[in-house]
Amino acid sequence: AQSVTQLGSHVSVSEGALVLLRCNYSSSVPPYLFWYVQYPNQGLQLLLKYTTGATLVKGINGFEAEFKKSETSFHLTKPSAHMSDAAEYFCAVRPFGNEKLTFGTGTRLTIIP
């Protein structure tokens, strides 16, 4: 069975600083990986996804993530945080050939002015 671990349920960064949100997964077969963002009282919005090919994936709002198979990681980064980035972020994994999408427990990002 697959699982997703997001290290740090709360992360705070200063405006303009680097954003790093961590995601590690376990899967017995190659996975598809996703990052979603959720603003208060709203649904989830896709930031980016990794399927196959290039391991560095660029998404919306200046975010990107790198798939590292050897580390079973898919960390989300943004070079310079903006106040509008304050939200909750979810990492999700679906192993190839499996129909189930498994979500991590989320990381709440706070931006300090």
Added chain:
Amino acid sequence: DGGITQSPKYLFRKEGQNVTLSCEQNLNHDAMYWYRQDPGQGLRLIYYSQIVNDFQKGDIAEGYSVSREKKESFPLTVTSAQKNPTAFYLCASSMKVWGNQPQHFGDGTRLSIL
């Protein structure tokens, strides 16, 4: 614009009452899903449907029921058997259940107990 519409946005349930949450999509997606979100627990799958007139239980189906009579619609009923229904409920859809296509989400329904 295509998307997923959930209604109502807020819902209150009385003791012993069944309530139904609506989910409609105009994305022409085959697959639809219901998730429950509780603080600190991420999203947990309640039910999903791959095609009209077919649906499968997820991880926490007890106390819930669904139907899929039309491709666009996947309503969720929270029955009186669900003893702790207070949560944020999210509906999602995707082209297929399998593969690398992402799920698209509605804006949720927040259910509370009176």
